[in-house]
Amino acid sequence: MVVKKQADGKRRYWLMKSEPTVFSITDLEKAKDKTTCWDGVRNYQARNFLRDDIKPGDLVLFYHSNCEPSAIAGIAEVVKAGYPDHTAFDPEDPHYDPKSKKSEPTWYMVDIKHVQTFKTPLDLNLLRAEAGLAKMALLQKGSRLSVQPVSESEWKIVLKLADRK
Numbered sequence: 001m002v003v004k005k006q007a008d009g010k011r012r013y014w015l016m017k018s019e020p021t022v023f024s025i026t027d028l029e030k031a032k033d034k035t036t037c038w039d040g041v042r043n044y045q046a047r048n049f050l051r052d053d054i055k056p057g058d059l060v061l062f063y064h065s066n067c068e069p070s071a072i073a074g075i076a077e078v079v080k081a082g083y084p085d086h087t088a089f090d091p092e093d094p095h096y097d098p099k100s101k102k103s104e105p106t107w108y109m110v111d112i113k114h115v116q117t118f119k120t121p122l123d124l125n126l127l128r129a130e131a132g133l134a135k136m137a138l139l140q141k142g143s144r145l146s147v148q149p150v151s152e153s154e155w156k157i158v159l160k161l162a163d164r165k
Contacts, residue, residue: 011057011058011059012053012054012055012058012059012149013058013059013060013061013149013150013151013152013154013155014049014054014058014059014060014061014078014147014148014149014150015060015061015063015072015137015138015147015148015149015150016038016060016061016062016063016076016112016146016147017063017064017065017146017147018062018063018064018065018146019064019065019066019067020064020067020073021067023036024064024073025062025064025073025074025076025114025117026117028062028076028112028113028114029114029117031114033113034113034114035079035111035112035113035114036111036112037080037085037109037110037111038050038109038110038111038112038147039085039086039087039095039109040085040087040094040095040109041085041107041108041109041146041147042095042097042107043145043146043147045145046145046146046147046148047106047107047108049147049148049149050082050108050109050110050147051082051108052082053149054078054081054082054110054147055078055081056078056079056080056081057077057078058077058078059075059076059077059078059115059155060075060076060077060078060112061074061075061150061155061158062074062075062076063138064121065146069121069123069124069125070123070124071121071122071123071124072118072121072122072127072158072162073117073118073121074114074115074116074117074118075115075116075118076112076113076114076115077112077113077115078110078111078112079111079112079113080110080111081110082108082109082110083108083109083110084102084105084107084108084109085100085105085107085108085109087107088100088105088106088107089101089102095107118162120162122158122161122162124139126161127139127158127161130157130161132153132154132157133154133157133158135151135154136150136151136154137149137150
């Protein structure tokens with residue numbers, strides 16, 4: 001999955017997964033200034049998106065994973081571009097990585113801010129039933145990436161689905 005840089009500075013769209021028992025959209029909404037760092041990502045492809053591609057002003061579909069039902073729960077906005085993930089340096093943190101060094105960080109994070117919680121989360125069955133989302137990374141077999149790009153057309157379809165709910 002290659003994400004092309006947009007030379008025109010156009011807003012981009014993403015989907016970020018979180019288990020609601022770990023951190024939910026409600027937790028984001030209750031966070032100070034409705035903002036948090038998106039830390040703990042330990043996949044190189046997702047790390048590259050966080051480090052290189054995701055920029056302030058980009059919008060995020062906040063996805064609740066590993067729950068019943070898994071669903072898009074709302075929207076967040078990126079408010080700070082990628083920077084080293086401090087949890088990788090803390091031996092007391094569950095995301096600690098002894099190979100990551102402050103001088104040469106392996107892992108990155110961004111800051112996101114709550115924008116909207118959907119009245120009704122958009123579950124996988126609903127998303128799969130929408131023909132325009134057939135190529136969405138989330139819906140591809142074996143797709144487990146916790147940070148993934150969303151096309152502008154997919155974004156618009158998801159918003160229309162959210163408005164109908």
